[in-house]
Amino acid sequence: MPTGLNRRTFLRTTAVAGGTAAFSGVLWQRAFAAGPAQPGASPYGPLLAPDGNGLQLPQGFTSRVIARSMRRVEGTRYTWHPAPDGGACFPDGDGWIYVSNSEVPIVGGVSAVRFDASGRIVSAYRILNGTSLNCAGGATPWGTWLSCEEHDLGLVHETDPKGERSARAHPAMGRFKHEAAACDPDRRVVYLTEDQPDGCFYRFRPSTWGDLSSGTLEVLVGSGTGAVTWARVPNPEIWLTPTRDQVPGAMRFNGGEGCYYTGGVCYFTTKGDNRVWAYDAAAERLDIAYDDDLVTTGEPPLAGVDNITGARSGDLYVAEDGDNMEINVITPDGVVAPFLRVVGHDESEITGPAFSPDGTRLYFSSQRGKSGFVAGTDGYTYEVTGPFRR
Template identity: 30%
Template structure:
């Protein structure tokens, strides 16, 4: 079961639980916080609640409009509104040098000039593809490669200037047989008509990047790191909206200096539902040739997290997953509320706060949450990514009270990823990692 103390995070949540308790005592069935029981998919791909349906809009090996093919390992993804009423999906592909055969190029294809890195004449296969769709019919009007030559583009985040921050979950360099250092964030415009310049945003740090979220009010970028001893980062841009102009990289620590480890692996150091005031520590040398940002940050007092992964901005706060956090190591969700003076001198007198919003102790309810998004109704949708020999991955819904429910069950042996909503909220898009498929889901959201 989930730790029900977390539901006491707000008075409204407590009231909701009290109502459920009264219903249970009366012998009545408590209301389902989700959309109803999942219905078996005759095609054997994904089970959804009543009234919902899906359409496969793109899949591995399809010919794209630039002459290349849809790559495998579809991961993080963002959706954007374009001029003329169309929408764009920018989709990561978590490919490594060993995956050239399932990348976008046929054997022997020379690397395009825009490729960030290559081995011999071949571009490294990681990067992004972009799909242009009609928002009503969901017809793909065009799909093409928009970033290439990178490694393990895992997740990322949308920007207020209509681009996708694609993040490398890899810190290989020339000593590992590639041509350049990796571990960067790349800014891919949603309306780029072809390959975007592969320019790494080095001031945002070189580490095992996972995802990014931007506060649209301040332009501050928050980033997660997929390591067992990961940190939680923020980037204060010198010029909000122009990340290439540089800025300051910082890591989160707690004002309660006794609290340094949020993972709860050795006991409940961080109580579910509890809020803690944050402070931020500057990091120098963000290009980190030794891949030591997390070690240097922890030495200065930064808080440690259990594999920070998906992150998404809500109305006035953000959520991020810690995939293996908690005493049962089944996963946590953190919630961060910035200060009214975030990134300014007055922040010290009125700091932001971080909460352990959810911690699972039962894999049947929530297990290894990875990518996530905030739905228009305020619910979270979290992609599970289990590491058992046979996976039972779900797309989980989480209410503002912290109640968890199954929204979808993945019938094939892969993970859901890249969950996001169209700008009008009518359509959810979701990737099935491998063999790669991108699906569009509609129903009574």
């Protein structure tokens, strides 16, 4: 660190000097020519007073609670799991399914809620059992959910949202403290984050696209933003040396969290330094989409970055772990602003943001709810409906 400069001042200086060049990715090639996202007015307007569910939303949006941990899902006989975490939506006939991980040890797994065309809950059920600390994950182009275990020997489990086919573990994708996954159908790879203070960013190249049972695990290599490369991890399945320490020069990321791919760019978050990264897959270039230390005016609106998803409009939605319990929107124009806030859940975190297939409903959870109890037995899972940009 240069003498006389704190981290925020130093990062601002290097960014202005050209440390964050424009992406070639379609969504963000204009926005970050001027640097990472900055605070501004939300495209949805200001947040209103809390509604009956304790959510502050913009004008025109409404909410409902669709599930509570350790209680039966309304209209079903199924008890919702504790500590709801990563999630995704899948089309199902005229309706859709929302899947949700359970981040508890030993009995984690995944549950699902099925909705009809009107949004009415018609069933809830289990799609994965016998796994531990299921944190985030990702949807595949062939309609399955990748549920990731967050412990040192954690695996990626491929599940069927309909619960009709048995889940499968994929050791070839590596045994490490998995967080999230994002599929890149253009390069036919799956990107993976690792929740360690010195974790890495990986990609898995399956031998056959659509079959994750075999393939090559690679780790990102580089010295910072700019051009990066990939190197094969020698022993991803059975190791004495952790995967993150097997390749010299592997880049380190401080607490990898959410991961989302769209338009040629894979966005992923790191909670330790409060960043949203952007990997331009075509150019093999890494840049910073958001960093609270690179906010040049006012207070950073987004802290405790965690899960991430996107909308058809190109907007990113980033959930907070703690801070003031918001989901912030980052627009393709490089503006970051609060989209919603959960009131009264001060010891919780927001998890599992995902849009319904038609883009009109956003699902997410407050993992520990109002009590903040670490076991997550007070978790809430919400639906927000309204005029989302598309």
